[in-house]
Amino acid sequence: MSGIEVLRGLPAVLRSTPPLFSTTLAAPNCKVPPLSPIEEADAVAFENGNEASGVIDLSGLRPAMARALEKFRRMVLSAGGTFDLKSAYRPPAYQAHLQDVWFKWMELRNNRTAGCQALRAHVADEFSRHLLMETQKPVTFSDHTLGLAFDAAVVLPRAARQRRRVSLDRLAVLAGLTRPDIHRDPVHFKLVTGRGGLHG
Ligand SMILES: [Zn+2]
Structure with a gap:
């Protein structure tokens, strides 16, 4: 295997405990229904720790x-650059949760x-925690749920770019990768x- 540490979810002891964050929040005086609970154990583990604490599922x-x-x-x-991996594989139920948060925020933002x-306030919190953007609706099936994408903040030093004419996207292509957007x-x-994969 590679030098990258492969971390699969959270330890079993944490998986069996109730969610640290509750994604449902009863709002009896509000006509807007709350967020749906997250369905699968894998996705709950994700929500409660993985990406938020820098544990990425490779x-x-x-x-x-x-x-x-x-x-x-x-x-x-x-x-001489830096590579900060933010996200890799996402369980489908987790992706569905991202979409749920996005739609709920669009419904409530002017409420x-x-x-x-x-x-x-709860939905706003989730929205910012997941780094969602109003201009970008999370897709239902993404390259992340297919295991064909990762998110990373990559920076090359200016010197390397000039002296060696290395560009981030040139390196990506050499590695067999592309940035679609x-x-x-x-x-x-x-x-x-x-074939053209699905963007997400
Ligand atoms: Zn992505």
């Missing part, structure tokens, strides 16, 4: 994707009803495959 990546990620990371580091303010989603890298 074991759910397709083997070719895991190899491309490691190759890219090595190239970036040897060019000024007194009875809805606790729910609105550099401007709106600059951290999203996906594996170059024969």
